Amino acid sequence: MCGIVGIVGHSYVNQGIYDALTVLQHRGQDAAGIVTCDGDRLYLRKDNGMVRDVFRTRHMRRLVGNMGIGHVRYPTAGSSSSAEAQPFYVNSPYGITLAHNGNLTNAEELAEHIFRADLRHINTTSDSEVLLNVFAHELQSRGKLQPEADDIFDAVAAVHKRVEGAYAVVAMITGYGILAFRDPHGIRPVCFGRKDTPQGPEYMVASESVALSSLGFHLVRDLAPGEAIYITAEGEMCTRQCAESPSLHPCIFEQVYLARPDSIIDGISVYKARLRMGEKLAEKVEREWPDHDIDVVIPIPDTSRTSALQMANHLGVKFREGFIKNRYIGRTFIMPGQHQRKKSVRQKLNPIELEFQGKNVLLVDDSIVRGTTCNEIIQMAREAGARKVYFASAAPAVKFPNVYGIDMPAARELIAHDRTTDEICELIGADRLIYQDLADLVETCREGNPAVESFDCSVFNGEYLAGNITLDYLSELEARRSDDAKGSSEKKQALADNEIIDLHNTN
Numbered sequence: 001m002c003g004i005v006g007i008v009g010h011s012y013v014n015q016g017i018y019d020a021l022t023v024l025q026h027r028g029q030d031a032a033g034i035v036t037c038d039g040d041r042l043y044l045r046k047d048n049g050m051v052r053d054v055f056r057t058r059h060m061r062r063l064v065g066n067m068g069i070g071h072v073r074y075p076t077a078g079s080s081s082s083a084e085a086q087p088f089y090v091n092s093p094y095g096i097t098l099a100h101n102g103n104l105t106n107a108e109e110l111a112e113h114i115f116r117a118d119l120r121h122i123n124t125t126s127d128s129e130v131l132l133n134v135f136a137h138e139l140q141s142r143g144k145l146q147p148e149a150d151d152i153f154d155a156v157a158a159v160h161k162r163v164e165g166a167y168a169v170v171a172m173i174t175g176y177g178i179l180a181f182r183d184p185h186g187i188r189p190v191c192f193g194r195k196d197t198p199q200g201p202e203y204m205v206a207s208e209s210v211a212l213s214s215l216g217f218h219l220v221r222d223l224a225p226g227e228a229i230y231i232t233a234e235g236e237m238c239t240r241q242c243a244e245s246p247s248l249h250p251c252i253f254e255q256v257y258l259a260r261p262d263s264i265i266d267g268i269s270v271y272k273a274r275l276r277m278g279e280k281l282a283e284k285v286e287r288e289w290p291d292h293d294i295d296v297v298i299p300i301p302d303t304s305r306t307s308a309l310q311m312a313n314h315l316g317v318k319f320r321e322g323f324i325k326n327r328y329i330g331r332t333f334i335m336p337g338q339h340q341r342k343k344s345v346r347q348k349l350n351p352i353e354l355e356f357q358g359k360n361v362l363l364v365d366d367s368i369v370r371g372t373t374c375n376e377i378i379q380m381a382r383e384a385g386a387r388k389v390y391f392a393s394a395a396p397a398v399k400f401p402n403v404y405g406i407d408m409p410a411a412r413e414l415i416a417h418d419r420t421t422d423e424i425c426e427l428i429g430a431d432r433l434i435y436q437d438l439a440d441l442v443e444t445c446r447e448g449n450p451a452v453e454s455f456d457c458s459v460f461n462g463e464y465l466a467g468n469i470t471l472d473y474l475s476e477l478e479a480r481r482s483d484d485a486k487g488s489s490e491k492k493q494a495l496a497d498n499e500i501i502d503l504h505n506t507n
């Protein structure tokens with residue numbers, strides 16, 4: 001779940017893209033990049049790190065031009081080397097740069113085919129570089145000296161036929177315009193907005209609507225599954241459906257954890273969906289535990305705050321901020337290694353002891369994935385003097401790997417995989433554990449937009465709608481990307497860090 005952004009404006013877009021990336025920082029903390037286009041020249045800056053660290057004033061000054069795209073990365077394929085920071089670039093045809101949120105499930109076959117049949121060289125292990133080369137090949141094969149919107153949309157249609165998995169993409173065609181498209185299952189989000197200026201309209205595409213509103217663009221709508229939008233450098237905009245049988249199955253984990261609460265995704269206010277998650281969870285407690293003895297509801301900051309607040313309201317129990325978050329530490333779940341994630345929970349959250357002493361506390365989190373957070377937090381609550389520590393998750397048990405852009409590659413790393421709720425409860429050291437039911441979670445999200453008939457719930461139910469996800473695929477993914485596997489490839493990554501073969505990257 002990286003963050004993508006693209007702007008076509010009437011003045012330099014560097015600051016706007018930078019600002020949008022800071023708003024999307026919660027979607028990826030590993031690397032950031034911006035490429036801008038001025039006439040027929042591109043200017044690129046990308047590196048590992050948070051947005052504020054990657055772009056210094058000197059870089060910003062050199063990112064000139066009235067259109068550009070940007071990316072914040074949370075790796076789900078390849079390595080976390082700076083060589084795989086995005087946007088990626090190919091020089092032919094026209095010069096194309098591309099940034100991608102999602103994960104291709106047939107990247108290996110495609111890479112092989114691109115080399116053998118399309119005679120294109122891929123220099124990294126990133127699936128996004130593969131995607132760029134498939135698109136470039138398809139656009140090149142239209143054979144036009146000057147591409148028009150229909151040529152570009154035809155190339156997207158051909159990409160949809162070759163590529164499997166999840167992809168929300170923004171790409172820039174040097175000198176011509178900016179393109180964005182969404183996979184035919186609409187798994188990862190992407191929306192577009194417009195701002196009217198005295199010089200004419202400006203357009204922006206982004207992973208989440210919050211990036212648009214914070215830059216003064218109004219949300220026009222989400223891209224439909226399979227749909228593409230093309231905005232020329234002159235500011236003309238058109239859209240086209242490029243997939244043969246599109247159907248919308250947005251990732252439900254965006255609503256649970258990934259997205260900011262102030263975003264609206266596929267017509268669903270994330271904030272309201274999270275409020276409803278809290279309400280449903282409270283109803284479950286009332287149903288299954290009518291004589292509960294909870295004294296206080298305490299959220300695990302940040303993401304669970306909205307659900308926990310509503311849960312407490314509904315139960316008629318006090319809501320208290322029992323953990324204070326160090327605002328300078330990012331999200332722990334999207335950090336690359338288990339050691340770092342574990343250490344960060346303690347650095348990030350600190351208890352206010354008086355809220356725990358002698359009380360039966362209900363700790364509420366949005367989800368339990370590896371169990372890193374709840375393990376530490378329950379221990380901290382006990383150390384702070386809690387009498388009983390109950391734990392509730394606004395999402396159901398995460399039991400299956402994700403293959404669509406969330407880095408959960410190994411079932412055995414998931415605390416709920418092959419375990420009952422009682423077993424998990426014991427393992428995390430809670431006095432009671434309550435999970436949301438999947439049907440309830442789906443209802444809380446659908447209520448926001450009943451037109452969304454189905455969600456990608458694969459991490460909860462193991463049903464993979466896009467791509468051919470076999471047991472072999474999953475075990476191969478686990479072997480390649482589990483924490484152990486990533487650890488052993490660290491040395492290779494360090495070497496790769498010095499191997500960017502790309503546009504001149506501003507130092």
Ligand SMILES: O=P(O)(O)OC[C@H]1O[C@H](OP(=O)(O)OP(=O)(O)O)[C@H](O)[C@@H]1O
Pocket residue numbers: 257300301302303304330331332333334365366367368369370371372373374
């Ligand atoms: O079971 P785990 O593997 O620990 O994963 C789940 C936890 O990770 C996330 O928090 P994170 O710190 O990433 O972000 P937040 O501050 O937005 O809650 C999520 O909100 C849960 O708290």
Ligand SMILES: NC(=O)CC[C@H](N)C(=O)O
Pocket residue numbers: 001002073074075076077078084100101102103104126127128405406
């Ligand atoms: N989280 C994502 O969307 C990742 C995009 C891409 N698969 C990468 O690893 O760079």
Ligand SMILES: [Mg+2]
Pocket residue numbers: 300301302303304365366373
């Ligand atoms: Mg959290």
